[in-house]
Amino acid sequence: MKYRKRLLVLDDEPDIGEFVRDVAIESGYDAMVSADPEMFPSVYTNDMDVVVLDLMMPGTDGIEIIRFLAECGSNSSIILISGYNAGVLHSAQELASEHGLHVIGTLTKPIRYVELEQLLETAPALITARRKSDPGLFEKPGIDEFIEALENGQIIPHYQPQLDFASRALIGVEALVRWEHPRWGVLPAGLVLDLAREADLLGELTTSVLNQSLIQCRKWQDAGLKTLVAINMSADIFKDLQIPKMLEDELYKHRLDPSQIILEVTESALMQELVKSLDTLTRLRMKGIALSIDDFGTGYSSLVQLHRIPFSEMKIDRSFVINALSDEEALAIVKITIMLGHELGMKVVAEGIENQRTWDLLLSLGCDAAQGYYIAKPMPGDELLMWARSHSAALI
Ligand code: C2E
Ligand code: MG
Ligand code: MG
Numbered sequence: 001m002k003y004r005k006r007l008l009v010l011d012d013e014p015d016i017g018e019f020v021r022d023v024a025i026e027s028g029y030d031a032m033v034s035a036d037p038e039m040f041p042s043v044y045t046n047d048m049d050v051v052v053l054d055l056m057m058p059g060t061d062g063i064e065i066i067r068f069l070a071e072c073g074s075n076s077s078i079i080l081i082s083g084y085n086a087g088v089l090h091s092a093q094e095l096a097s098e099h100g101l102h103v104i105g106t107l108t109k110p111i112r113y114v115e116l117e118q119l120l121e122t123a124p125a126l127i128t129a130r131r132k133s134d135p136g137l138f139e140k141p142g143i144d145e146f147i148e149a150l151e152n153g154q155i156i157p158h159y160q161p162q163l164d165f166a167s168r169a170l171i172g173v174e175a176l177v178r179w180e181h182p183r184w185g186v187l188p189a190g191l192v193l194d195l196a197r198e199a200d201l202l203g204e205l206t207t208s209v210l211n212q213s214l215i216q217c218r219k220w221q222d223a224g225l226k227t228l229v230a231i232n233m234s235a236d237i238f239k240d241l242q243i244p245k246m247l248e249d250e251l252y253k254h255r256l257d258p259s260q261i262i263l264e265v266t267e268s269a270l271m272q273e274l275v276k277s278l279d280t281l282t283r284l285r286m287k288g289i290a291l292s293i294d295d296f297g298t299g300y301s302s303l304v305q306l307h308r309i310p311f312s313e314m315k316i317d318r319s320f321v322i323n324a325l326s327d328e329e330a331l332a333i334v335k336i337t338i339m340l341g342h343e344l345g346m347k348v349v350a351e352g353i354e355n356q357r358t359w360d361l362l363l364s365l366g367c368d369a370a371q372g373y374y375i376a377k378p379m380p381g382d383e384l385l386m387w388a389r390s391h392s393a394a395l396i
Contacts (some may be wrong), residue, residue: 001183005125006047007031009066010040011054011081016111020052023113028262041068046140048076050104050123055092057084062092070099073140077104077193079122081111086327093319099296103189105273105322115326122354123375141181146195150208152182154190158210159216159377161387162230162349162371165363165382168395170388172228172262174371175213176378177205179375186344190359211250214261216381218254225388230262230292235269238277244284262313265291274305283312285310296341297333314341318352323371326355338365 007024011017017033028052034043037060044051051069053060062080063395069076078101081091089106096103104117131280141149147157157175179187196205212368214227220227237243251258263284270277270293281291292313293301297320316337323330334350341348348363353372362370376387 003125004028004030005049005123006119007050008034008044009050009052010034010037010057011036011052013054013058016054016109019111020116023116024120027110027117029120037065040065044069044072044074045078046072046074046201048074048290049078049125050120050132051077052079055080057090063150066092069101070096071074075140075188076099077102079103079105079107079116079119079123081109082105085328088193091327101380102227103319106327118354140191141179141184141195143185143195144198146179146192147201148269148367149179149181150201150204154182155205155208156180156380157213157216158186158380159213159229160371160378161376161384162369162376162393165359165367165370170391172230172368174230174378175209175263177209177232178378189279191332203237203240206232206234206237207362210247212383214250214254214256217260219381220385221256221386223385225385226260227237227388228260228262230264232266232294235265235273235277238265238270238280239273240280241280242288243280244287245291247284248287253321259290259339262292264288264294264315266294266339267296267301269299271299271301271305271310278308281309293346296337306340311344313347313349314344314350315349315371316367318372321350321352321358322354324361334362335365338367342366 005028006228007029007140009017009020011020012035014035017035019032021031030225034040037057039154051067053062068331073083078096080089080092080103088106088107093106104123107115156178159173161170162172162174163169177189177192180193181187192205196202196235209231210231213231217229251261262298277387283292288311291310292315293311295317296314298316314337316334320330320333324334338348347368349369350367353359353362353370355374359370
């Protein structure tokens with residue numbers, strides 16, 4: 001039995017609820033409609049892959065539902081819809097993200113079939129490969145199980161390709177952590193990171209992903225694929241003054257050049273720890289290790305801070321890239337980020353390229369590199385080798 005993603009739509013207008021449900025069913029979902037916000041808490045369950053939420057309903061507003069979902073610790077992908085203008089949708093999206101919810105897109109009424117269909121297609125399954133033999137409901141693993149999994153090698157990186165816009169050549173991969181869970185299949189980064197935080201093992205997790213990525217990078221190179229690996233660092237790590245030396249030693253051990261890794265740190269996390277981290281960041285750059293500022297546009301960096309930290313790359317947050325075609329404000333942020341990155345001498349990478357039109361748009365805006373489902377989803381290391389071979393064969 002193939003795992004079917006589950007969707008719940010909450011909209012007081014029955015026509016819209018049914019429309020969303022029908023599109024979802026055509027996209028391979030099991031879908032349910034609720035028209036009554038009061039009933040929502042009794043129909044919602046935490047194994048729902050996608051929740052589509054109308055922000056404007058009589059008697060309640062979507063914000064209350066957002067609060068409810070946050071209190072449940074929801075991992076569902078959320079799509080917000082509204083008849084309001086884009087500004088209100090933005091604020092609601094921001095609020096939901098601050099609550100730790102995963103908003104994968106916003107839609108303004110009237111909803112366009114194609115836009116909804118695309119969002120549904122890209123929504124990750126909460127449990128991407130629930131075991132055939134085990135149709136039981138997903139239960140979030142606990143900390144003890146996580147600690148064991150980290151020791152047993154179940155927590156591993158998958159790798160997502162990055163292409164040069166101009167040549168379409170593979171220039172690097174980003175390592176993204178996954179839990180290959182024996183019972184639930186491949187579990188997403190968000191869940192792994194939550195558990196690592198709860199267990200106070202974020203540093204250990206990051207070091208494990210880093211080590212595994214270096215081993216993988218060496219294997220690829222031995223098989224004829226020389227590529228750069230981007231690794232997501234928790235901002236805390238840069239407070240450790242030993243990190244530059246440790247990295248240098250690890251690179252030496254795996255016979256890799258410093259130019260073969262790039263360390264990504266999210267804008268919002270880094271800015272809180274900036275002063276303590278500057279020493280480490282500067283020494284890393286002096287050792288030839290590149291730094292990338294991730295999810296740019298979602299944090300609060302000032303221009304002075306950007307100037308002080310020796311970044312060589314800027315990654316535009318995927319929320320802006322995904323919405324750039326449909327939302328003028330997102331487009332403006334994308335344009336300004338590309339300009340700013342280039343003015344500061346950085347390479348600009350767009351993540352969240354999901355279709356050809358977004359590719360064409362970012363290419364025309366002068367963005368340097370692309371990452372997104374349109375190119376490939378994150379995949380295990382051995383699959384990446386095969387992917388890279390067929391990709392380079394197709395380019396010739
Ligand atoms: P990130 O570093 O910004 O990584 C990009 C995220 O966007 C990944 O989510 C990737 O799967 C997703 N993505 C890529 N292309 C598309 C697309 O076309 N459409 C959509 N909708 N999404 C796309 P993922 O793997 O769930 O990771 C989420 C975040 O978790 C990462 O965001 C990163 O901040 C963090 N993370 C992942 N692995 C690690 C790790 O090993 N250590 C640390 N500290 N953080 C990690
Ligand atoms: Mg990243
Ligand atoms: Mg990012």
